[in-house]
Amino acid sequence: MTELRVNPTTCRGNGVCAQIAPELISLDKWGYPILGSLDSSNPRNVTLADDADVNAARKAATRCPQLALTVTDD
Ligand code: SF4
Numbered sequence: 001m002t003e004l005r006v007n008p009t010t011c012r013g014n015g016v017c018a019q020i021a022p023e024l025i026s027l028d029k030w031g032y033p034i035l036g037s038l039d040s041s042n043p044r045n046v047t048l049a050d051d052a053d054v055n056a057a058r059k060a061a062t063r064c065p066q067l068a069l070t071v072t073d074d
Pocket residue numbers: 006010011012013014015016017018031032033063064065066067068069
């Protein structure tokens with residue numbers, strides 16, 4: 001299972017990730033990321049369904065200026 005996770009301690013809420021991967025990431029009213037669906041019970045991670053999701057997640061993680069996003073394989 002491959003997941004995208006955000007580290008809320010290092011995230012600065014600038015919203016770059018949501019511009020890069022809007023299909024995976026939304027922003028709350030303060031500009032911090034919500035991963036997955038808006039009603040997710042855990043907005044700090046999302047399971048990536050396919051290669052397109054993995055590619056988008058990796059692109060967002062690479063471009064996050066705080067390096068607050070990680071793609072993990074469990
Ligand atoms: S790009 Fe990085 S620092 Fe900016 S909101 Fe997304 S996770 Fe947080």
